[in-house]
Amino acid sequence: MEQSAKIYEDLDRILVTKEEIAEKVRELGQKITKDYAGKEPVLVCILKGAVLFFSDLMREIDLPVTADFMAISSYGSATKTSGVVRVLKDLDKDIVGKDVIIVEDIVDTGVTLNYLKSMLAHRGAASIRIAALLDKTARRTVPDLKVDYVCFDIPDAFVVGYGLDYDQTYRNLPDIGVLSPKIYGDK
């Protein structure tokens, strides 16, 4: 904790420890390995927040997966998404006939994933599922969105760590914590 002690001072509390994350990610990797037996799924990492989850999850899946990356911008302030989604970096390969797993760090309103899922479905994927590290179900405004794999249901609080940021910082915290409102005020 020495190296990150200063950053930890900005947290109200730790919500999920790195040990709990590792255990759930391992379980999820095993489940995906079973569910996709005989297949070669394409794992799509949604930059940047999902990077740590993605790299850990990949290593827990015992199948010949391929990896691709998308960057999305959801206009808004540092703590609130706006509902307007723009693709900043698209996939490198086409996904026609592929079994796609979208890997996200967090589902909040669901607007981003709803947009992404329908966009990728229009490209002719054989199947599309969503794997999310965190789900804030209380905040959902797209009730029909199916999140196929979730590691943790979390309360409605702004969280950082293990890939999740506030204004591009805190992504390197090994645990996930609730950011103190004194850091972001009313942004």
Ligand SMILES: O=P(O)(O)OC[C@H]1O[C@H](OP(=O)(O)OP(=O)(O)O)[C@H](O)[C@@H]1O
């Ligand atoms: O369910 P929603 O309300 O649409 O919110 C979820 C989105 O917000 C976060 O991305 P963010 O814009 O913070 O980008 P980042 O991954 O680069 O941190 C997260 O990675 C999802 O993409």
Ligand SMILES: Nc1nc2[nH]cnc2c(=O)[nH]1
């Ligand atoms: N870092 C971070 N990004 C989010 N995007 C939507 N909800 C959150 C959250 O709680 N934390």
